[in-house]
Amino acid sequence: MSTATPLSLEADRSPGESDAHRRLRALLEQGLPITSQPWATLAEQVGMTEEEVMACVRRWQAEGMIKRLGLVVRHRRLGLQANAMVVWNVPDERVALMGHRLAREAAVTLCYRRPRRLPDWPYNLFCMIHGARRERVLAELAAIVERLGLDDLEHRVLFSTHAYRQCGGRYAREGAA
Amino acid sequence: MNLDDLDGVDRHLINRLQDGLPLEERPYAAVAEELGIAEDDLLGRLARLREGGMLSRFGPMYHAERLGGGLTLAALAVPEADFDRVTEAVNAFPEVAHNYRREHELNMWFVLATEAAGRVAEVLDEIESATGLPVFNMPKEEEFHVRLHLPI
Numbered sequence: 179m180s181t182a183t184p185l186s187l188e189a190d191r192s193p194g195e196s197d198a199h200r201r202l203r204a205l206l207e208q209g210l211p212i213t214s215q216p217w218a219t220l221a222e223q224v225g226m227t228e229e230e231v232m233a234c235v236r237r238w239q240a241e242g243m244i245k246r247l248g249l250v251v252r253h254r255r256l257g258l259q260a261n262a263m264v265v266w267n268v269p270d271e272r273v274a275l276m277g278h279r280l281a282r283e284a285a286v287t288l289c290y291r292r293p294r295r296l297p298d299w300p301y302n303l304f305c306m307i308h309g310a311r312r313e314r315v316l317a318e319l320a321a322i323v324e325r326l327g328l329d330d331l332e333h334r335v336l337f338s339t340h341a342y343r344q345c346g347g348r349y350a351r352e353g354a355a
Numbered sequence: 356m357n358l359d360d361l362d363g364v365d366r367h368l369i370n371r372l373q374d375g376l377p378l379e380e381r382p383y384a385a386v387a388e389e390l391g392i393a394e395d396d397l398l399g400r401l402a403r404l405r406e407g408g409m410l411s412r413f414g415p416m417y418h419a420e421r422l423g424g425g426l427t428l429a430a431l432a433v434p435e436a437d438f439d440r441v442t443e444a445v446n447a448f449p450e451v452a453h454n455y456r457r458e459h460e461l462n463m464w465f466v467l468a469t470e471a472a473g474r475v476a477e478v479l480d481e482i483e484s485a486t487g488l489p490v491f492n493m494p495k496e497e498e499f500h501v502r503l504h505l506p507i
Contacts, residue, residue, distance in 0.1 A: 207415075210414035212383075214384065214394060218380070232380070235415070236378055244417055245416040245418050246415075246416050247376040247414060248413075249372040249410055249412065250410065250411045251373070251411065255408060255409050274497065281500060282501075290495040292495055293494070298460075299430075304428075334459065336457040336459045336464075338464075339457070339458060343452070
């Protein structure tokens with residue numbers, strides 16, 4: 179199937195990528211088919227063999243384009259109502275160490291270093307803690323602060339009060355396939 | 356559908372799949388065997404969870420930057436009276452993957468995921484124009500890897 183001219187950006191980005199591969203990537207973004215042989219289902223849709231599809235996904239995993247195959251829950255629907263973004267102002271020379279230590283905590287689900295935006299925003303280390311209730315999240319945070327000895331670090335807890343949108347990122351559009 | 360509609364097997368299944376799916380011809384059969392249920396049972400449960408809106412993503416998790424895409428976290432300080440208008444304006448951009456209201460002066464936090472890396476700056480400019488508010492752009496500088504798992 180060759181419909182529209184591929185977007186030039188797409189072509190520039192992956193010169194070796196065939197139309198079938200692009201279609202596979204776009205289809206995969208909508209999620210893995212829930213069928214007994216999901217790779218065969220995809221193969222049929224893009225005109226490849228099951229082996230080719232699996233080899234392609236294996237390569238994308240090896241290259242790091244696909245981080246993993248799995249599932250992300252819609253945490254609010256699953257009862258994890260409290261979603262705290264905890265932000266820390268860490269001296270630059272300590273931020274990598276602190277990031278690694280926070281990321282090892284079981285309650286921490288994401289941990290990133292981000293730029294400060296002075297004077298409004300002095301925080302450079304961000305982590306997420308989810309829980310069923312705010313008190314639980316705050317108790318987890320207090321335990322982490324004590325365990326890691328973070329009393330001296332300025333930090334803020336930003337609970338979310340509404341999720342206006344929560345969907346996966348879309349990196350390849352149908353139109354680009 | 357909400358948490359009360361899930362039985363113990365559904366919870367096991369969600370917890371198990373957060374750890375990832377094997378790249379095999381019949382990946383669901385492999386997981387079903389681990390959980391001690393039939394493959395058909397697993398497929399039915401998974402389809403129900405997805406249709407019930409319990410899953411935000413199921414399948415491959417892409418590394419946006421390695422795909423040549425752009426990703427950032429950005430925030431706005433939205434005046435209370437303007438909140439609905441700004442929410443609508445921001446969510447009108449298909450590149451906005453998440454948008455949360457948070458308790459802070461910077462009260463709107465959204466994630467942009469764009470197909471091309473250069474598009475991030477353009478979308479942020481367009482959001483500034485559409486909302487009339489300055490955007491605080493906070494792209495990640497370093498990721499500290501966690502074991503992504505929310506036991507339910």
